[in-house]
Amino acid sequence: MSVDVVIAGAGPNGLMLACELSLAGVRPVVLERLPGRTEENRANGLVGQVVRMLDRRGLYGRLSDSKEPPRPGPSFVFGALPLDLSTLDDNPLYGLPVPQRRVEQVLEERAIELGVEIRRGHELTGLSQDDDAVTADIAGPTGSYRLRTRYLVGADGGRSLTRKLSGIGFPGVTTDNMVSRTAHATVPAAMIDPVTGGLNLPGYGAIPPFMHHRTERGLFVFAPFPSRPTVVSATEWDPAEAEGDDRPPLTLDELRESVRRVLGADLPLGPPEGQGPHLLRRLTGGNTRLADRFRDRRVLLVGDAAHVHSAIGGPGLNLGLQDTVNLGWKLAAEIRGWAPPGLLDSYETERRPVAQRVVMHTRAQAALIAPGGEVTALRELFTELLHDRRNVQHIADMMAGADIRYDMGAGDAHPLAGRWAPDLLPDTGTGPVRLAELTRDARPLLLDLTEDASLTEELSGWRDRVDVVAARSPDPAAPATALLLRPDCYIAWASSSPRPDPHEREVLRTALTRWFGAAG
Numbered sequence: 001m002s003v004d005v006v007i008a009g010a011g012p013n014g015l016m017l018a019c020e021l022s023l024a025g026v027r028p029v030v031l032e033r034l035p036g037r038t039e040e041n042r043a044n045g046l047v048g049q050v051v052r053m054l055d056r057r058g059l060y061g062r063l064s065d066s067k068e069p070p071r072p073g074p075s076f077v078f079g080a081l082p083l084d085l086s087t088l089d090d091n092p093l094y095g096l097p098v099p100q101r102r103v104e105q106v107l108e109e110r111a112i113e114l115g116v117e118i119r120r121g122h123e124l125t126g127l128s129q130d131d132d133a134v135t136a137d138i139a140g141p142t143g144s145y146r147l148r149t150r151y152l153v154g155a156d157g158g159r160s161l162t163r164k165l166s167g168i169g170f171p172g173v174t175t176d177n178m179v180s181r182t183a184h185a186t187v188p189a190a191m192i193d194p195v196t197g198g199l200n201l202p203g204y205g206a207i208p209p210f211m212h213h214r215t216e217r218g219l220f221v222f223a224p225f226p227s228r229p230t231v232v233s234a235t236e237w238d239p240a241e242a243e244g245d246d247r248p249p250l251t252l253d254e255l256r257e258s259v260r261r262v263l264g265a266d267l268p269l270g271p272p273e274g275q276g277p278h279l280l281r282r283l284t285g286g287n288t289r290l291a292d293r294f295r296d297r298r299v300l301l302v303g304d305a306a307h308v309h310s311a312i313g314g315p316g317l318n319l320g321l322q323d324t325v326n327l328g329w330k331l332a333a334e335i336r337g338w339a340p341p342g343l344l345d346s347y348e349t350e351r352r353p354v355a356q357r358v359v360m361h362t363r364a365q366a367a368l369i370a371p372g373g374e375v376t377a378l379r380e381l382f383t384e385l386l387h388d389r390r391n392v393q394h395i396a397d398m399m400a401g402a403d404i405r406y407d408m409g410a411g412d413a414h415p416l417a418g419r420w421a422p423d424l425l426p427d428t429g430t431g432p433v434r435l436a437e438l439t440r441d442a443r444p445l446l447l448d449l450t451e452d453a454s455l456t457e458e459l460s461g462w463r464d465r466v467d468v469v470a471a472r473s474p475d476p477a478a479p480a481t482a483l484l485l486r487p488d489c490y491i492a493w494a495s496s497s498p499r500p501d502p503h504e505r506e507v508l509r510t511a512l513t514r515w516f517g518a519a520g
Ligand SMILES: Cc1cc2nc3c(=O)[nH]c(=O)nc-3n(C[C@H](O)[C@H](O)[C@H](O)COP(=O)(O)OP(=O)(O)OC[C@H]3O[C@@H](n4cnc5c(N)ncnc54)[C@H](O)[C@@H]3O)c2cc1C
Pocket: 008, 009, 010, 011, 012, 013, 014, 031, 032, 033, 034, 041, 042, 043, 044, 045, 046, 047, 100, 122, 123, 124, 125, 155, 156, 157, 158, 160, 161, 302, 303, 304, 305, 311, 313, 314, 315, 316, 317, 318, 320
């Protein structure tokens, strides 16, 4: 049997990639070794540019149960230091406090709607490549079989077999000097501050909610989510605790002892309310690793298969889901035969540096939460620096991934080129429309807001691949009069002229060729 794409792994990144490929006209087969969706509690939410990306695919509403567009939050944390985002001109830290299980459920439903075949209980066990295809060995519920596929994508998590079998190195560091204990729990109502929702802990003092709280002995988090169980977490640096994987499962008493050591005060913990499964997790040490390549001929890696790092600040899904949105249309273009040379390789060129940056800032945050007098001094300095809102903007942009600027070659002249498309409100004749309404199909798009909407004629050789929307801009201060958007919503070309001149039109055609292939 032969297929165009096999995706190994139906975690969030495998499922999102499957949706992106389907939107671009390619039906992948997704292999998942587990027989059903996992009940494991991992991410408590999504943060950063990914929230806007999901909005641009019509998935934000499903996840938030709201008809309102996403909005950035007023505050966040970097290395357990508070970030006041309320004064920023352009706050990029959008948040969606939805557990990973729900994200996976919504992505699976969407993938099935789009006709994706998900084979649960089917494990990738081997692979080999020749010039034309990858042969995947699979262990299924009724026995082993082989699939020939033009491309295979490893979305099979941090221990990715795809990566190992492809000989792709995964250099980095593994630490074992830290123990993190996290559980769903209740705390005495009398200790909850009615104004902040945080804790007033006798013998310690006020602890704001949802903030990493560092002491000289560790890190504490109190997260009273509105409609799901409260999360309590304590992290300690204690090599003795890190030994041995065969300890009994975490108990609330063990967590309470750890909280006592971190805060120096007693926080009684009761069993969680509401429906389970409930979280009781002890994690020892951690890995920070980055694949040395994201591609080996016909095999590609996305998400945790390509990079693992500390979960501090919740950057994992922001990074991984945007890998998939970067890769999906490029891989589909390759399969459908219109990809210009080098398009598929640009996945690694664009996304590996982004992952490197996440590795950098999660390691920097790990340094800022560690115990020790020098760290305390460093934090004092950082606190001073964070009084300058330009520094807050810099850190917020980095955490959100809003500082990404991809290389757009000849199209780079405009300040928006290579950037994430801003939330314009073009008027298509029936009133203002959010850009997010125009990008749901994940197609390349020329948004023509020029005076005479004459850019459409430049597209004549690309109309099969590129959509065009001619509209008026109700905002005279809009940052552009025309935008060429790649399906991942990054700007391949832009103009600010009411009537772009012949040179700008020439650059537009160059950008169309570079990203969407030769004119037909
Ligand atoms: C404790 C913790 C807290 C976190 N908190 C956050 C957070 O708040 N925010 C955030 O954004 N991120 C967070 N993350 C990171 C986030 O959970 C990961 O980045 C995310 O799960 C990666 O998704 P993935 O699809 O790449 O891999 P995974 O979720 O690991 O999925 C891989 C899938 O592949 C399957 N598989 C593996 N091998 C095979 C095979 N050989 N054949 C077939 N199937 C296979 C697995 O069963 C699994 O279903 C957290 C992670 C942890 C561990």
